[in-house]
Amino acid sequence: xxxxxxxxxxxxxxxxxxxxxxxxxxxxxxxxxxxxxxxxxxxxxxxxxxxxxxxxxxxxxxxxxxxxxxxxxxxxxxxxxxxxxxxxxxxxxxxxxxxxxxxxxxxxx
Numbered sequence: 001x002x003x004x005x006x007x008x009x010x011x012x013x014x015x016x017x018x019x020x021x022x023x024x025x026x027x028x029x030x031x032x033x034x035x036x037x038x039x040x041x042x043x044x045x046x047x048x049x050x051x052x053x054x055x056x057x058x059x060x061x062x063x064x065x066x067x068x069x070x071x072x073x074x075x076x077x078x079x080x081x082x083x084x085x086x087x088x089x090x091x092x093x094x095x096x097x098x099x100x101x102x103x104x105x106x107x108x109x
Contacts, residue, residue: 005028035060069086
């Protein structure tokens with residue numbers, strides 16, 4: 001299993017196809033320590049790992065997101081993968097823009 005981080009866009013994003021709220025966002029461009037990042041917050045707000053592996057808040061503070069990164073969600077029932085490009089300014093995640101659906105593969109078979 002590869003490592004990744006969790007993301008919470010603010011405001012929340014809906015699927016561009018079925019308009020269902022997309023609750024689960026992941027990405028592999030950040031530190032990949034199972035951190036939970038919330039848009040407009042500079043440091044990870046949590047680490048979704050087992051308690052014996054979890055870093056305390058002070059140790060999480062050294063990790064940051066890159067200036068530009070991708071996140072993705074497969075949490076809608078319509079079968080479409082949704083991707084977004086995110087950007088940071090002054091070390092804080094400030095923007096999230098969906099990748100057009102024509103550039104995102106579908107999970108449907």
